[in-house]
Amino acid sequence: MKQNPKTVRMWMIICLLFNSGLATLENDRDFKMCGIWSHGNASRNLEYDLRTGCDIIEISANENTLSIRGSITAKCTRSSSIHLDSNPLQNQSNFCVFWDPLLDLLIVEVNGKNHILCERKGLQGSCCTDLSQDYQKKASLYGIVKGSVRGDIIWNDVMEIYTFKGGSINCKEKFCDEASQKSRGANMIEEVVMKSNTIGRVDLPCAQGTVIEMEEGFKGLNLTLPAPRSNMIPSVYLPSCLKSTTKTKSKVVCTYYKEQKLFQGGPSNSTLLGGIVGLSVENQTIQNLSEPVKIRFHHLPLPANCFGSCVSWDTRKDNEVNWRFDGCNTIEINERETECRCDHLTYFAILVQVEQRATVRHLKALTFITAVGCAVSLVSCVVLFYWLSKHRKVKKNQSSLVHRGLVVAIFLLCLFFILTGTIANVGNDTVCKITGTLLHYSLLSTLCWMAVEVFHTFLLVRKVFSTTPPWVFYLGGFGLPALPVGILLSIGDIYGKRDIVPSENITGPYHMCWMSDSDSSQLAHYIINVGLLAAVVSSGTVMLFLVVKEIRNRPDWKKTHVAFLSIWGLTCLFGTTWGLGFLSFGPLSEAALFLFCIINSLQGFFLMLRYYALERIKKKDDSSSDGSSSGSSKQHMLHTHENS
CATH class of the missing domain: 1.20.1070.10 (Rhodopsin 7-helix transmembrane proteins)
Known part of the structure; x- marks a missing residue:
């Protein structure tokens, strides 16, 4: 059946407006705005003026300048100009603006080259996020073409100014909520902690952790993890064989999880005992250690007909989570302490699992x-x-x-x-x-x-x-x-x-x-x-x-x-x-x-x-x-x- 060209054009406009609305209403934590910078053939600059607060961010462009201005950062206060490489035969440049409020990180990418305007400042509590469209201004010749947010086109026309208004939220709580809804939420947490450039203690509503930097000559380390309950603090021994001989420095993230909902799945007729400890090394998969890592859990005495077993969280198969017993030995120190000695160290969590010998229903x-x-x-x-x-x-x-x-x-x-x-x-x-x-x-x-x-x-x-x-x-x-x-x-x-x-x-x-x-x-x-x-x-x-x-x-x-x-x-x-x-x-x-x-x-x-x-x-x-x-x-x- 032949369709009316006017009708087709009308539906295209409706779909464009609908997608534009989705880009505005999405409640994502991170922000990504991209476009094509239409400029002249003369020298070009990237100018920025960033202040703390939570108001607006303005992204504008003209014949020779791409500007990023506003108040959206938690700690970063920077103002400068960066000279960009120019090509006299090129009058367009692709660019993207990335904003991660949890890390207080702002990056501008121009023609594939990253320019870090705000470096990572650790994990932020109160931050400016949920940036939505506010004010736009059209340009006559030079400016931003095909501006988009998270891949959705806002305007195809040449625009001089885009502004986005933010709102202040508790960024740590929102991140924990997002992680709890993912099958690999624990991995998300450890990756973010690793990216934060933090050395020492890291606190989140859903986890507490410590970041250790292993340098040359690392001979092993005993440490006590931060935990919300003072009488149940787990301790960890990191052996010297964790340190890679090919790297000068390596980071280890030791995390204590109090939220068991991050670790869904597991054997039937069983339960997790207390908290969970996660260990990971930066950009490495550690297996078959010559000396095991040791995680000592402190817990209440187990019932007479129950016993504890050390298991690890296995995510080797996509969309499948299992607790496995191999690779870990269980050492019962006393009725209130159990030590897990494991020969592998990845993004898996180590925990004590309680299995029943005999129970009564109802x-x-x-x-x-x-x-x-x-x-x-x-x-x-x-x-x-x-x-x-x-x-x-x-x-x-x-x-x-x-x-x-x-x-x-x-x-x-x-x-x-x-x-x-x-x-x-x-x-x-x-x-x-x-x-x-x-x-x-x-x-x-x-x-x-x-x-x-x-x-x-x-x-x-x-x-x-x-x-x-x-x-x-x-x-x-x-x-x-x-x-x-x-x-x-x-x-x-x-x-x-x-x-x-x-x-x-x-x-x-x-x-x-x-x-x-x-x-x-x-x-x-x-x-x-x-x-x-x-x-x-x-x-x-x-x-x-x-x-x-x-x-x-x-x-x-x-x-x-x-x-x-x-x-x-x-x-x-x-x-x-x-x-x-x-x-x-x-x-x-x-x-x-x-x-x-x-x-x-x-x-x-x-x-x-x-x-x-x-x-x-x-x-x-x-x-x-x-x-x-x-x-x-x-x-x-x-x-x-x-x-x-």
């Missing part, structure tokens, strides 16, 4: 749920014990005795579990060891009383009504758990502070007083705790099956609420709900873990609720009862009266 939520459930069970156990004691005064029976023992054991277990976290954080090692011992004893006592409940119900189901002395039940529920606990105490190094690491934050573990993480403690846990739990759960499951089989044809069993309360109550009494702990693996592991914490932490509450509900049912029944929780259960399930 630990914070699980801890909160368990604490709330234990608090509710504590109150429920007090109420239930009062009810059981009150009914004991009316009619004494063995069922009430067994129930009271289980209630006391659950009360102690919930109490010490609530206290264990607080004591682990504020108490000393001795107090924590005692608390861990009592918590373990309470757990074993609870499991033993559940076993006593199983044994006692077996006697009722099988109609064995021989009187058993009360001390037998007390010995099984309170005496038997003391035996393994006493043996473990005599062995030593079993109880103490234990760190449980959440997968969401492996550097913030949860402390509790329990069995320690030693090999002997692990062996005791599997033999005693897991073994006893397996015995109780299996025997309780068998007993529950026998009871249901025995009473499934009873008339009152057909009542839905009675059947539910009976099964639920016996499940709690026999400890079968603790079997959920064996299901904490596979795709349903998280659901099983949450159910385990909710149900078992509320066990005291469920027992109280069961007792209260069965008491209400018993009052509505016409059959006789012995007035205890177990008697009520027999009335509905066993139909067997119990002898006092």
Whole structure:
């Protein structure tokens, strides 16, 4: 289709204006203005008059002079004239004006030759940047043709004057923001520090560094890097082999990064420990050093089930960032110091990486749920014990005795579990060891009383009504758990502070007083705790099956609420709900873990609720009862009266 020439011309003008607007509105830190200087054949000069401040910069040209004037510098104050080489056959010259506000650097390039008007003065804090078009003046014959900003043409006509107005900003903060958005932001920082001509300390909001100049005869150097935290300052040893034999002087930039967002990517299920140290040598790639560089990190003690590894930031592949372990050896000085000895030195960062050995998902939520459930069970156990004691005064029976023992054991277990976290954080090692011992004893006592409940119900189901002395039940529920606990105490190094690491934050573990993480403690846990739990759960499951089989044809069993309360109550009494702990693996592991914490932490509450509900049912029944929780259960399930 044939297009109208006027329409095409109009769209070209619109696009030109649009590009011109982009050149004005871009918010780049650096400034670059280029053009063609149309001049005469006589001698030519570059004149400049620069002052500190943040106002305007004027770029103008006439028959024999290119002028740069204005107030945009931070420290540079210079005024002079430079004679330019002239060619009588040439009446045009290409030129560009470069302005780097962070370095306070201004360069004018004329026909490929650079003229530094303002030299680097280090990294500037407050600087003049974001130069935008202000005032322009056309010329009749000589001036600037095709003036452009960052490659975008401003005017094709001959212009005598271009002015650009700036704004004052915090240049260091803006540079750090730019670096954080780049995949190689750390390299940008080290390159700028290298270009700044600074020797000594360099401070940026995102990094602190030191620039060292290695001269001939360099024999190695120990230095401490500047860091924002006085008690976590890393130290570096630079070996003598870093100095190149072909160069008289070489610069080394040692940088401490507190912003981990500059180093995105890395192994899964891991985290960076504290700050990061970057080392680089000017215009060199250092590998396979005969003597390693040494970076010593100071950090908080690692959790018991975590260890530190030295890694380096690998950017050898474009658009790919990896932490690699090769090339660095990890030396653990003590629990608060780790030294990395590495045989390479480029623009890579050296850091300590923490890798987990074992963590718990959703630990914070699980801890909160368990604490709330234990608090509710504590109150429920007090109420239930009062009810059981009150009914004991009316009619004494063995069922009430067994129930009271289980209630006391659950009360102690919930109490010490609530206290264990607080004591682990504020108490000393001795107090924590005692608390861990009592918590373990309470757990074993609870499991033993559940076993006593199983044994006692077996006697009722099988109609064995021989009187058993009360001390037998007390010995099984309170005496038997003391035996393994006493043996473990005599062995030593079993109880103490234990760190449980959440997968969401492996550097913030949860402390509790329990069995320690030693090999002997692990062996005791599997033999005693897991073994006893397996015995109780299996025997309780068998007993529950026998009871249901025995009473499934009873008339009152057909009542839905009675059947539910009976099964639920016996499940709690026999400890079968603790079997959920064996299901904490596979795709349903998280659901099983949450159910385990909710149900078992509320066990005291469920027992109280069961007792209260069965008491209400018993009052509505016409059959006789012995007035205890177990008697009520027999009335509905066993139909067997119990002898006092």
